[in-house]
Each structure stands twice: as structure tokens, then as C-alpha cells.
Amino acid sequence: MAQVIVDAGPLVALLDAGEGDHLWAVEQxxxxxxxxxxxxxxxxxxxxxxxxxxxxxxHLRNFLRNGKIISDFASHQFLARIxxxxxxxxxxxxxxxxxxxxxxxxxxxxxxxxxxxxxxTIYRQQRRRLIPLIAxx
Numbered sequence: 631m632a633q634v635i636v637d638a639g640p641l642v643a644l645l646d647a648g649e650g651d652h653l654w655a656v657e658q659x660x661x662x663x664x665x666x667x668x669x670x671x672x673x674x675x676x677x678x679x680x681x682x683x684x685x686x687x688x689h690l691r692n693f694l695r696n697g698k699i700i701s702d703f704a705s706h707q708f709l710a711r712i713x714x715x716x717x718x719x720x721x722x723x724x725x726x727x728x729x730x731x732x733x734x735x736x737x738x739x740x741x742x743x744x745x746x747x748x749x750x751t752i753y754r755q756q757r758r759r760l761i762p763l764i765a766x767x
Contacts, residue, residue, distance in 0.1 A: 632740035634764065636668045637731055638675035639746030641699070645676075645686035651746055654766050658744065666693075669703035669734060671727035708733045715753075722749055735761050 643655035659666070668676075673694075680686035693699040705712060708730075715729040724732075728749065735741050736755045742762035743750055755761050 633667060633738045633742075634662045635731055635734045635738065635741055635743050636662075636666050636672070636699075637743060637745035637747055637750075638668075638672045638679060638727065640744045641666075641668070641672070641676045641690070642679045642686070643746065645680055645689050646683050648683075651766055658764055662744065665697050666699045667702045667734075668699060669705065669727065669730040670701045671705065671725075671730045673699075673701055675727050703730055703734050705730055705733075708737070711736075718757075719753060722752060724749070724753065728753065732761065 640651070640655045640658070643649040643651040644659050646652065649655070676690060677687070680690060690699070711733050712726065712729040715732055716724050716726065718724075719729075728747070731743060731745075731750075732753050732755060735743055742764050744764040746765065748765075748767060750761055750763055750765070753761060
């Protein structure tokens with residue numbers, strides 16, 4: 631696997647011991663290449679989801695400060711593809727963050743997506759190819 635791209639769900643589970651998938655996320659993240667790679671949209675979701683948990687919020691800020699998590703995606707460069715994906719999957723519906731993550735997988739051959747979101751079993755890269763997942767389902 632060339633690269634692992636991380637969705638907001640596993641980040642929240644990793645940061646918040648009260649989350650149901652916390653232990654699974656901790657186990658899986660220990661196996662991931664470092665740093666953890668994601669996109670700004672997924673980070674925004676993560677910050678929002680942990681905003682009421684000061685410990686998790688602090689850990690997320692520290693992970694970013696220390697380079698353990700990095701955003702490695704310039705959405706403006708792939709905006710046409712992101713909007714196309716959102717249109718294709720409008721009935722799902724597909725969020726902007728999900729479209730960015732699919733784009734990241736498409737642009738990193740051999741990569742896998744670390745997620746808790748079952749919608750990624752529906753989404754396809756390059757219209758037909760399954761997205762390799764690291765998921766508890």
C-alpha cells in the first residue's frame with residue numbers, strides 16, 4: 631500500500647476514548663505509515679466533531695503542530711473532479727470532504743482509505759474501481 635488516507639471518522643475515534651471505535655482506531659493507526667495524511671475538509675469535520683471534547687481538540691492541534699497529521703491535498707487543483715463526484719453521487723449524498731478523499735485516492739495509486747463511513751463502499755475511483763478501505767466493516 632503506497633499511502634493511507636484518513637477520513638474524519640477514524641481521527642475522531644482515535645482522539646476520543648469515549649468513541650465506540652476508539653480501540654480499533656488506535657490499533658489500526660499504529661500500523662499506518664506516519665505521518666497520517668488527510669485533507670483540509672476532513673480536518674474541518676474532525677475539529678467540528680471533537681469541538682466539545684477539549685482533550686481530543688488539544689490532541690488534534692498537537693498532532694498537527696508536531697506533523698503527525700498533515701493535510702496533503704489542494705482542493706482548488708481538483709475542484710472540477712470534486713464537483714463532478716458530488717454530482718455523480720448526489721443521491722448518496724456525497725459531501726465535499728468525501729469527494730476530496732476519493733480524489734486523493736484517485737491521485738495516489740495503490741493507496742487505501744482509513745474510514746468508518748460505509749458510503750465509501752458505494753463510491754468508486756475513476757468511475758469503476760473500488761476504493762481500498764481500512765474499515766471495521
